[in-house]
Amino acid sequence: MAFYVVQFLTGLASAASLFLVASGLSIIFGVTRIVNFAHGAFYMLGAYVAFTLTERFAGAFGFWAGIVAASLIVAAVGVLVEMVLLRRIYHAPELFQLLATFGLTLMVEDLVVLIWGPSDLLGRRAPGFTGAVDFFGQNVPSYDLFLIGLGPVVLAALWLMFQRTRWGVLVRAATQDRDMVAALGVNQKWLFTSVFALGVFLAAFGGALQIPRDAVHHAMDLRIIVDVFVVVVIGGLGSIIGAFVAAVLVSELNAFGILVFPKISIILVFLVMAAVLIVRPWGLFGRPEAAARRTPGLTVNPWRRLTANERLAAIAGLMLAAALPLFGGNYALTVGSEIAIFVIFAASLHFLMSVGGLASFGHAAYFGLGAYGVALLAKMAGLPMIASLLLGPLLGLAGAAVFGFFAVQLSGVYFAMLTLAFAQIVWSIAFQWVGVTGGDNGILGVWPEPWAASPSHFYWLSIGIAALAIGALRIIVFSPFGFALRATRDSPLRSEAVGIDGKRIQWTAFVIAGTVAGVAGALFTYLKGSVFPDSLGISLSVDALVMVLLGGVETVSGAVVGAIVYKALSIWLVSQTDLSKLVLGGVIILIVVAFPKGVVGMLEAVHNRRRRQTQKAALLTSRIETAE
Amino acid sequence: MSTAPTLLSVEGLNKSYGGVHAVRGVTFALKAGEILALIGPNGAGKSTCFDMLNGQTTPSAGRITLLGQDTTGERPRQIWRLGVGRTFQITATFPTMTVRENIQVALASYGRKLFNLWTAMPRFAQGEAGDLLELVGMGDHAGRPCGELAYGDLKRLELAIALANRPKLLLMDEPTAGMAPRERIELMRLTAQIAREKSIGVLFTEHDMDVVFEHADRILVLNRGTLIAEGSPEEVRRNPEVQAIYLGEGLVYDARHREGAGA
Numbered sequence: 011m012a013f014y015v016v017q018f019l020t021g022l023a024s025a026a027s028l029f030l031v032a033s034g035l036s037i038i039f040g041v042t043r044i045v046n047f048a049h050g051a052f053y054m055l056g057a058y059v060a061f062t063l064t065e066r067f068a069g070a071f072g073f074w075a076g077i078v079a080a081s082l083i084v085a086a087v088g089v090l091v092e093m094v095l096l097r098r099i100y101h102a103p104e105l106f107q108l109l110a111t112f113g114l115t116l117m118v119e120d121l122v123v124l125i126w127g128p129s130d131l132l133g134r135r136a137p138g139f140t141g142a143v144d145f146f147g148q149n150v151p152s153y154d155l156f157l158i159g160l161g162p163v164v165l166a167a168l169w170l171m172f173q174r175t176r177w178g179v180l181v182r183a184a185t186q187d188r189d190m191v192a193a194l195g196v197n198q199k200w201l202f203t204s205v206f207a208l209g210v211f212l213a214a215f216g217g218a219l220q221i222p223r224d225a226v227h228h229a230m231d232l233r234i235i236v237d238v239f240v241v242v243v244i245g246g247l248g249s250i251i252g253a254f255v256a257a258v259l260v261s262e263l264n265a266f267g268i269l270v271f272p273k274i275s276i277i278l279v280f281l282v283m284a285a286v287l288i289v290r291p292w293g294l295f296g297r298p299e300a301a302a303r304r305t306p307g308l309t310v311n312p313w314r315r316l317t318a319n320e321r322l323a324a325i326a327g328l329m330l331a332a333a334l335p336l337f338g339g340n341y342a343l344t345v346g347s348e349i350a351i352f353v354i355f356a357a358s359l360h361f362l363m364s365v366g367g368l369a370s371f372g373h374a375a376y377f378g379l380g381a382y383g384v385a386l387l388a389k390m391a392g393l394p395m396i397a398s399l400l401l402g403p404l405l406g407l408a409g410a411a412v413f414g415f416f417a418v419q420l421s422g423v424y425f426a427m428l429t430l431a432f433a434q435i436v437w438s439i440a441f442q443w444v445g446v447t448g449g450d451n452g453i454l455g456v457w458p459e460p461w462a463a464s465p466s467h468f469y470w471l472s473i474g475i476a477a478l479a480i481g482a483l484r485i486i487v488f489s490p491f492g493f494a495l496r497a498t499r500d501s502p503l504r505s506e507a508v509g510i511d512g513k514r515i516q517w518t519a520f521v522i523a524g525t526v527a528g529v530a531g532a533l534f535t536y537l538k539g540s541v542f543p544d545s546l547g548i549s550l551s552v553d554a555l556v557m558v559l560l561g562g563v564e565t566v567s568g569a570v571v572g573a574i575v576y577k578a579l580s581i582w583l584v585s586q587t588d589l590s591k592l593v594l595g596g597v598i599i600l601i602v603v604a605f606p607k608g609v610v611g612m613l614e615a616v617h618n619r620r621r622r623q624t625q626k627a628a629l630l631t632s633r634i635e636t637a638e
Numbered sequence: 639m640s641t642a643p644t645l646l647s648v649e650g651l652n653k654s655y656g657g658v659h660a661v662r663g664v665t666f667a668l669k670a671g672e673i674l675a676l677i678g679p680n681g682a683g684k685s686t687c688f689d690m691l692n693g694q695t696t697p698s699a700g701r702i703t704l705l706g707q708d709t710t711g712e713r714p715r716q717i718w719r720l721g722v723g724r725t726f727q728i729t730a731t732f733p734t735m736t737v738r739e740n741i742q743v744a745l746a747s748y749g750r751k752l753f754n755l756w757t758a759m760p761r762f763a764q765g766e767a768g769d770l771l772e773l774v775g776m777g778d779h780a781g782r783p784c785g786e787l788a789y790g791d792l793k794r795l796e797l798a799i800a801l802a803n804r805p806k807l808l809l810m811d812e813p814t815a816g817m818a819p820r821e822r823i824e825l826m827r828l829t830a831q832i833a834r835e836k837s838i839g840v841l842f843t844e845h846d847m848d849v850v851f852e853h854a855d856r857i858l859v860l861n862r863g864t865l866i867a868e869g870s871p872e873e874v875r876r877n878p879e880v881q882a883i884y885l886g887e888g889l890v891y892d893a894r895h896r897e898g899a900g901a
Contacts, residue, residue, distance in 0.1 A: 313734075315760065490746035490754045490762060497732050497743045504730035507692070508744040508799060509718040510752060518753065 012146035021265030023154035026161040029257035030216030032241040034209035040185040040248040041205045045423045047111035050235030051118035056214025070137035081215040088210030105369040113598030120592035133221030236434040239427040246296020335466035343465035350472035353573040356557035358526035360569030367499030371426040372433025378546030380406035380528025381535040385453040395459040406528020414520030437546040452542035562611030642669040645839040651700035660686045662863045671837040678860035684843040723800030727812040729792045733785040741767040744802035774798045790821040810842040
């Protein structure tokens with residue numbers, strides 16, 4: 011019995027940090043409507059800075075002052091970020107905001123390694139809380155008891171701040187209607203900045219408080235952000251009480267889940283999240299979102315199919331690509347195959363994002379499932395390559411069918427957070443279920459059969475499948491289904507009013523996209539001869555997002571161009587620098603701020619402007635002619 | 639007209655939010671080919687009534703029978719399948735498609751072709767889409783992006799979309815809101831003409847009394863959630879209770895006209 015009580019207390023102690031970070035995210039979202047992906051990075055920064063300060067200043071005062079000072083320093087960094095970056099993108103579509111803050115996360119990850127080194131750092135124990143309390147023969151660290159007490163204290167402090175201070179009233183008003191608050195003469199800029207500072211302070215404080223419990227390392231940002239997303243999805247984005255209740259719930263599920271499913275404890279959290287989403291899609295304490303924000307700045311140019319000339323050009327391009335083995339070496343062919351595979355992957359996400367308006371932040375899950383599907387079929391069932399290639403992606407299909415069903419119940423940022431959480435769950439399973447997936451060691455030795463083994467043959471296979479996949483997706487885009495999908499994106503109200511079952515359409519699209527991503531993953535396994543949990547990882551999901559964004563979300567062919575440019579660039583970048591994340595993060599932020607329409611979108615805009623000018627000129631001359 | 643079948647009958651419709659009764663005991667019926675106006679001052683419960691008929695809101699009590707079927711609490715798309723077209727106070731169309739594609743989507747849905755993954759949409763039901771656009775006088779705009787249409791044209795496009803499922807009943811929430819006076823009259827004339835030709839029942843809410851008295855066969859007057867009058871335009875005009883309620887709005891209406899005349 012005592013064991014369970016201790017387990018319960020451990021869960022409560024973990025909940026404290028989780029609550030701090032999640033409440034910060036919720037407060038920021040409530041006022042600025044930005045889901046701050048970089049929140050995990052600020053949490054990590056808080057831990058690192060606190061580590062440095064508490065090492066420097068000895069004594070009880072030094073420790074506690076160090077914790078608070080670290081949180082304040084990181085909050086100041088947050089203010090800088092808000093003023094320099096976020097103020098430029100408050101009116102951008104939420105996808106761009108998520109991506110920009112993700113770019114920031116990438117940069118912080120590299121910077122942290124640059125400053126503090128790659129190895130784990132063990133912090134000091136908290137003065138005054140170094141011992142343990144004996145609890146019916148079980149030891150409970152006294153620091154845990156401190157954290158258990160701290161959670162409700164912070165909750166109460168936040169509540170008082172929002173109910174009793176003038177600033178709190180303004181924040182609550184802005185949460186309900188920020189335009190109205192601005193119209194009443196409140197300086198919105200500083201309100202946003204101060205809210206962001208508070209949110210970042212809470213995240214950094216949560217991180218700083220972790221150092222006596224846990225090692226500080228440079229991957230703790232992604233770990234916490236996924237937990238935080240799960241917490242806010244369950245508790246309801248924007249609700250502080252919700253963040254508290256859900257943080258306790260998730261931490262307890264983790265604490266006891268380990269006893270029930272020692273290998274895959276995260277399953278339990280997933281089941282609870284799924285149950286909450288079915289009953290209350292907006293979370294336990296959240297309110298249903300008003301109509302989703304229109305993505306401003308969307309071009310209204312309707313899509314058209316390729317003209318005969320453009321089709322010829324596409325075929326010529328494909329022929330040119332097919333001729334690569336004539337003059338390229340083996341390295342070029344391998345790179346070419348990889349690019350072709352990522353063209354398929356990017357196109358599948360592009361289909362979901364551009365046509366369906368569903369920005370999945372966990373699309374790598376289906377890529378990785380396809381990759382593992384092939385590896386398992388080839389290694390365990392010993393199927394021939396063709397059969398594995400055909401059946402492997404079905405694992406991606408199955409995953410997309412299960413997760414997609416829940417994901418399409420939500421939209422916008424909730425959809426993004428949920429897909430990310432799902433991908434992370436799949437990643438954990440691949441990582442933890444060593445018996446089947448090999449865990450971190452992956453599955454090795456999945457090589458293509460002799461007929462496809464040579465680099466040129468595999469390259470031809472890859473670009474052939476890529477051409478087929480792109481062609482199929484384009485046909486779907488211009489089919490009644492594709493239009494129905496766009497209809498649900500354009501106007502949920504109108505599509506429902508013409509009998510379109512939006513959720514079913516979106517679910518189907520999710521399954522299609524997941525399956526195509528699975529095809530890419532299947533090829534990827536044969537290209538590399540192996541599969542690792544990385545194929546399901548967040549960074550791969552974000553790679554896909556960046557490819558789509560780089561090519562242009564609003565274009566039909568953007569994904570192809572984006573994938574080629576991005577993949578070539580990143581392969582080159584990795585060979586040139588050790589700080590690829592730093593550069594990549596910077597590139598992402600630059601794209602979001604400077605070229606939100608992507609490469610193809612930009613070309614189209616230039617093209618349209620020229621055409622309009624020539625039209626105007628033509629109109630002018632005709633008028634002059636008639637005047638004569 | 640009295641022998642025409644009943645399309646829609648509403649019995650004792652209620653909707654309350656907490657302690658507030660938005661709609662109380664609304665009962666009426668609508669026959670095929672009849673044009674029925676639902677009027678009332680702001681906050682009278684017109685939109686709530688509409689949302690319940692359309693399936694956007696679930697009634698607290700009461701019964702809605704559409705074409706002989708109980709549709710109380712059904713979803714909008716199920717009600718649409720029964721043959722109800724709907725236009726919105728603020729137009730809802732698909733802004734990133736062309737005018738014709740807007741219609742084609744509705745036609746594809748009507749033909750249950752939504753899960754067709756291979757037919758090229760540009761060739762889908764082109765003739766039928768063209769006919770509908772001609773019907774509302776938008777034939778020349780078929781290839782234009784919907785996002786760049788003027789508001790009056792959007793309203794006409796929305797009417798064409800609402801006609802795509804060959805409806806027996808049209809629900810139009812303030813069909814002429816936000817339009818110039820001349821456009822208002824043209825749009826309602828067009829609607830009335832189509833409704834008469836195809837024997838479609840029309841239920842609409844409206845603030846413009848010119849439009850209401852010119853086109854409605856019958857008028858329902860809603861005030862504070864309850865029906866206070868029902869009858870032909872002539873009867874409603876003479877009803878003292880209606881006059882009392884609309885006195886204020888009538889004055890405003892006159893003032894606005896005078897302003898318009900002066901300008």
